[in-house]
Amino acid sequence: MKLNYVASFISGLLFGAGLVVSGMANPQRVRGFLDIGGAFDPTLAFVMMGALLIMALAWRTQKKLSHPLFSTSFEIPKTMPVDWRLISGAILFGVGWGLAGLCPGPALVGLVLAPKKAILFVGAMILGMGLYRWVEQRLFSKSLNQN
Amino acid sequence: MMEIWNRAQPLQGFTGGMMIGAACALMLVLLGRIAGVSGLLARALKLTYPPALDLLALVFILGLPLGGLFINQIIGSVEVIYPNEDLILISAGLLVGFGARLGSGCTSGHGVCGLSRLSLRSIFATGIFMLSGFATVALMRSLGLSS
Incomplete structure (x- = not known):
């Protein structure tokens, strides 16, 4: 078995475990964070602090590496301007996040913790991703063909 | 004010957050990839x-x-604790899936990996989907809708 698959699997395991430990697998707690006028729950802010602390260190380490330990090159998004797609995507995402208190990671963990409910969200989320690809294909296939 | 801290789980949140950060760090340092759940x-x-x-x-x-x-x-x-209404779960899922792809990321990709790198796009995306989430929950409250 190749080491890079093992690393990706372990990373997924750790991510899922972290979501459960942090309480973020519970949509009610996430919604509580977004409910500043009501039953506000600040836990998500502590989750962000913990995650950002470790990742800030990871980016510092990354700068010192010429390539990832198990791979030949870094696949990191290039610096691009803030555009209407980013802004409208974030708005739509936020509406969905607020409606249910779910984002992609916790929803996938939900498939094992609350399968009957989570499957509805995850199914619709995959459909939404497919719908986006359909739109993307129609919007951008022309410009790709010209290249 | 006190009831907020009765609900919150700052220590579990911070610990779980560090686990999530460590998962993203493994993906970056070992495989050179961004651990954004929607993209993956x-x-x-x-x-x-x-x-x-x-x-x-x-x-x-x-x-x-x-x-x-x-x-x-x-x-x-x-x-x-998941929302009772199936219609809320389904519409939220559609918005989260479509929005995350259109906006090039979700809570993990922008909120953890991008913010910790001080990416301008991620700072915008995270700020916007949080505001959009706050507004959605506030609007639902004012309309008397619970999730």
């Missing part, structure tokens, strides 16, 4: 344009719920 899910399911098979992404996506299940067995079943 789309790649695992070939919902990208152009479509391409991404086994590393698939392995991560399989690990995520298993890690959640495993830790849930160890620390005892955590509380998971």
Whole structure:
């Protein structure tokens, strides 16, 4: 078995475990964070602090590496301007996040913790991703063909 | 004010957050990849344009719920409260899936990996989806809708 698959699997395991430990697998707690006028729950802010602390260190380490330990090159998004797609995507995402208190990671963990409910969200989320690809294909296939 | 801190779980949140950060750090330092769950899910399911098979992404996506299940067995079943209305779950899922792809990321990709790198796009995306989430929950409250 190749080491890079093992690393990706372990990373997924750790991510899922972290979501459960942090309480973020519970949509009610996430919604509580977004409910500043009501039953506000600040836990998500502590989750962000913990995650950002470790990742800030990871980016510092990354700068010192010429390539990832198990791979030949870094696949990191290039610096691009803030555009209407980013802004409208974030708005739509936020509406969905607020409606249910779910984002992609916790929803996938939900498939094992609350399968009957989570499957509805995850199914619709995959459909939404497919719908986006359909739109993307129609919007951008022309410009790709010209290249 | 006191009741807020009765609800909150700052220590669990911070610990789980560090686990999530460590998972993202492994992906970056070992594999050179961004641990954004929406992007990895789309790649695992070939919902990208152009479509391409991404086994590393698939392995991560399989690990995520298993890690959640495993830790849930160890620390005892955590509380998971989902919205009652199926229609809310489905519409939220559609918005989250479409919005995350349009906006090039979700809570993990922008909120953890991008913010910690001080990416301008991620700072904008995270700020916007949080505001959009706050507004959605506030609007639902004023309309007397609970999730």
